[in-house]
Amino acid sequence: xxxxxxxxxxxxxxxxxxxxxxxxxxxxxxxxxxxxxxxxxxxxxxxxxxxxxxxxxxxxxxxxxxxxxxxxxxxxxxxxxxxxxxxxxxxxxxxxxxxxxxxxxxxxxxxxxxxxxxxxxxxxxxxxxxxxxxxxxxxxxxxxxxxxxxxxxxxxxxxxxxxxxxxxxxxxxxxxxxxxxxxxxxxxxxxxxxxxxxxxxxxxxxxxxxxxxxxxxxxxxxxxxxxxxxxxxxxxxxxxxxxxxxxxxxxxxxxxxxxxxxxxxxxxxxxxxxxxxxxxxxxxxxxxxxxxxxxxxxxxxxxxxxxxxxxxxxxxxxxxxxxxxxxxxxxxxxxxxxxxxxxxxxxxxxxxxxxxxxxxxxxxxxxxxxxxxxxxxxxxxx
Amino acid sequence: xxxxxxxxxxxxxxxxxxxxxxxxxxxxxxxxxxxxxxxxxxxxxxxxxxxxxxxxxxxxxxxxxxxxxxxxxxxxxxxxxxxxxxxxxxxxxxxxxxxxxxxxxxxxxxxxxxxxxxxxxxxxxxxxxxxxxxxxxxxxxxxxxxxxxxxxxxxxxxxxxxxxxxxxxxxxxxxxxxxxxxxxxxxxxxxxxxxxxxxxxxxxxxxxxxx
Numbered sequence: 001x002x003x004x005x006x007x008x009x010x011x012x013x014x015x016x017x018x019x020x021x022x023x024x025x026x027x028x029x030x031x032x033x034x035x036x037x038x039x040x041x042x043x044x045x046x047x048x049x050x051x052x053x054x055x056x057x058x059x060x061x062x063x064x065x066x067x068x069x070x071x072x073x074x075x076x077x078x079x080x081x082x083x084x085x086x087x088x089x090x091x092x093x094x095x096x097x098x099x100x101x102x103x104x105x106x107x108x109x110x111x112x113x114x115x116x117x118x119x120x121x122x123x124x125x126x127x128x129x130x131x132x133x134x135x136x137x138x139x140x141x142x143x144x145x146x147x148x149x150x151x152x153x154x155x156x157x158x159x160x161x162x163x164x165x166x167x168x169x170x171x172x173x174x175x176x177x178x179x180x181x182x183x184x185x186x187x188x189x190x191x192x193x194x195x196x197x198x199x200x201x202x203x204x205x206x207x208x209x210x211x212x213x214x215x216x217x218x219x220x221x222x223x224x225x226x227x228x229x230x231x232x233x234x235x236x237x238x239x240x241x242x243x244x245x246x247x248x249x250x251x252x253x254x255x256x257x258x259x260x261x262x263x264x265x266x267x268x269x270x271x272x273x274x275x276x277x278x279x280x281x282x283x284x285x286x287x288x289x290x291x292x293x294x295x296x297x298x299x300x301x302x303x304x305x306x307x308x309x310x311x312x313x314x315x316x317x318x319x320x321x322x323x324x325x326x327x328x329x330x331x332x333x334x335x336x337x338x339x340x341x342x343x344x345x346x347x348x349x350x351x352x353x354x355x356x357x358x359x360x361x362x363x364x365x366x367x368x369x370x371x372x373x374x375x376x377x378x379x380x381x382x
Numbered sequence: 383x384x385x386x387x388x389x390x391x392x393x394x395x396x397x398x399x400x401x402x403x404x405x406x407x408x409x410x411x412x413x414x415x416x417x418x419x420x421x422x423x424x425x426x427x428x429x430x431x432x433x434x435x436x437x438x439x440x441x442x443x444x445x446x447x448x449x450x451x452x453x454x455x456x457x458x459x460x461x462x463x464x465x466x467x468x469x470x471x472x473x474x475x476x477x478x479x480x481x482x483x484x485x486x487x488x489x490x491x492x493x494x495x496x497x498x499x500x501x502x503x504x505x506x507x508x509x510x511x512x513x514x515x516x517x518x519x520x521x522x523x524x525x526x527x528x529x530x531x532x533x534x535x536x537x538x539x540x541x542x543x544x545x546x547x548x549x550x551x552x553x554x555x556x557x558x559x560x561x562x563x564x565x566x567x568x569x570x571x572x573x574x575x576x577x578x579x580x581x582x583x584x585x586x587x588x589x590x591x592x593x
Binding site for chain 1: 470
């Protein structure tokens with residue numbers, strides 16, 4: 001397989017919304033495509049819907065085999081029949097974010113002009129700057145399209161958590177319960193810095209060609225892979241890396257610069273090389289920028305002002321070894337929610353698995369989330 | 383408080399919590415500081431439609447409460463009360479925790495800033511057994527209530543019932559009701575005499591408001 005070839009085309013289920021969407025930057029996307037998956041059955045009152053928001057490199061295949069990679073859904077651990085997000089009771093929706101590369105309108109899709117006329121080429125880097133709020137507005141268009149006026153819950157981790165907060169701040173009446181997990185009310189300077197290293201790696205790959213790599217059917221595999229390697233370190237913890245790899249050698253007996261010496265190196269390289277087979281570089285640039293721009297206090301004056309007298313109830317959870325979105329940031333969010341007189345639950349889960357813990361087997365977290373949703377369903381009269 | 387008022391209370395709830403449950407009216411907004419696994423909150427939400435929120439310092443207990451669908455945050459009295467707006471609650475409850483906080487006076491101030499009423503219970507250091515053991519043995523008392531040795535007790539600010547009356551006076555709080563109870567939370571008949579209550583009550587329960 002050619003490492004520089006784009007990943008295979010797959011047909012995704014999507015809603016095509018001809019009216020389009022006006023973005024925070026002023027640009028108009030028309031028509032708007034929102035690729036999505038759903039699980040479970042929407043009840044007659046349309047009151048049992050839960051929106052799941054995915055993280056930076058996630059997608060809508062949250063609880064089923066991903067068609068490009070063939071891997072299990074990224075939140076299979078918590079979504080399904082009898083699981084904390086019980087698809088026997090709830091109608092679960094997950095949409096690919098605006099700017100993504102799994103079928104929603106984004107840099108990889110065909111460009112249209114303001115009248116919706118196709119331009120015969122992908123958007124590439126001409127895709128407008130999007131914000132987390134734009135992503136949420138696109139999801140709101142989808143729920144309107146599905147005839148759902150109020151979501152029982154919106155849940156998500158990391159960038160998914162940012163979308164959850166933006167849902168509750170922008171459409172409070174449409175969100176009965178919100179679970180922002182392992183996130184913060186803004187993207188920190190340190191996190192922006194890590195993103196910039198990733199973007200710089202993509203920019204410096206000659207195959208990137210100022211974003212016009214689609215012209216000759218190549219992808220900036222090297223740059224995107226390095227971006228993923230850096231990012232992947234931030235998703236783990238020192239303890240988890242030590243536990244998994246320690247200082248174990250890969251097999252090289254002589255002192256060398258040129259090969260993988262330590263096991264952790266080959267692991268990261270593997271992460272990088274598999275990533276480029278499922279993710280678009282221009283999407284990566286677009287979405288990391290959206291995260292960097294996220295700052296609820298800047299949008300509303302303060303985080304508390306974003307949620308003043310909110311009818312939404314919240315469940316906030318953080319993970320003790322997460323240094324990308326540390327517990328302190330979740331605690332600050334909880335305090336702002338208390339200032340706003342919101343109904344909020346908060347726990348910090350003790351784990352050495354770092355930021356990625358929100359995706360992994362963490363029984364305490366699953367139990368708390370399941371209990372929160374059950375309580376919300378009960379109080380919503382379900 | 384007539385005894386028959388507590389007969390419907392969940393049987394597995396701590397007896398001192400039953401007394402507190404009686405003091406909180408229908409539909410009140412309540413904050414339970416040190417809510418544990420949320421037994422009082424769950425009871426009040428189910429029986430009196432109380433809008434109950436909780437703070438718990440022990441992560442396992444907080445997780446247990448959240449898993450029951452209760453609005454409980456992991457946090458503590460010293461650091462989290464300042465973030466709630468004025469008058470956010472009708473009742474703010476601090477049960478058997480005042481003696482373990484870093485700044486009890488400030489915690490009480492915060493309770494009466496964010497709540498109209500404060501309900502506080504604490505173990506009484508003026509109990510005769512405590513006095514007796516210190517007087518005769520000359521060592522820090524070890525009783526049914528005060529079980530941990532001085533070097534590992536979390537109870538860094540013990541006080542007596544008389545001390546609490548004095549603090550309420552100093553801070554200008556009105557004492558709406560008070561009672562002394564034994565270790566199992568049963569009421570004791572010393573309400574007419576503070577000095578007798580201070581000698582024989584193992585636990586004290588106060589309801590305060592700002593004057």
